[in-house]
Amino acid sequence: MSSTPAAVTAPVVARPQRARVIAYVLAAVVVVVFTLIAFGLHGKTGDGPGYFQRGDQAAMIGLGLCAAAGILLMTRPKVEADAQGVRVRNIIGSYDLPWEVVRAVTFGRGAPWLTLDLHDDEKVAVMAVQMSDKQYAVKAAKRLRALHTASLTPSVVE
Template identity: 65%
Template sequence: MVSEPDVVRLRPWRARLVCWICAAAVLVVFTAVATSLHGSTGEGSATFQRGDQLSMVGLGILAAAGILLFTRPRVEADARGVRVRNILGSYDLPWEEVRAVRFGRGSPWATLELSDDESVPMIAVQAADKERAVAGVRALRALHERHAAAGREWAAADPTATGERAGPAGERAGSAG
């Protein structure tokens, strides 16, 4: 976890370590198998050529790249909102959309509970990282609470506030055009 004032960046630690080790091992195994393939002239045995060996190394590279996809998750949050990048999808959410940051007992990773009763998994904050994950969730909750407190102050200061917040161009957030 790397923190700057009002910026939280989170990435899984143990999963990334395991993925890099596994990717390297898979690549070594595929390369070793490729180099052990020899041409044979005996009757009934297979004949392997240079192209077969290169294909085997290529498969090893593809398998290692697939494993390294699991190192992609990250979470970055600041005063504007939270950006979640999971293995295949990404989310850019303003704090107004986030109702709570959840990390239930027995849950493999933290989630964001959204105002429309949806939830977004944050695979970057994994239970396997133990104290790092707990510290990350606490930092996210602190940012969320600061934003919620600022919203309450804004609503209290504006007697005409309807509960909707104005967007950057003056339009109301959440209204469909």
């Protein structure tokens, strides 16, 4: 049986809060704006140099959907941690690290997000825990630090 309290060893799952809301709203606005522009594109032969067809309108809507998909990449970051290790998924790329390779869990002064300092002097950004989320970020950082600290202390088996 472990001497570590259950609250410390409880798994941690965190995702950015504010950035996700902004990304969802912005993606919807981009799709609506591109759709309105697409329906505003019209013309016939003799009206000038531009002549827009249905394909041009569909392409404009498609561009809006592609831009929205790019914006929704901002909702991808997530961190999951338990007693064995931490899994970090950023916008591009992910890491699955055991706690043994993590030296420290830091939230540097002025840093936009949490970082994991590794023993080989590498740093891994944890974009899921963002400074803009204020108390949510502080709570997630404290829970991650507690899990890291608990992993460093040997458990007592009775």
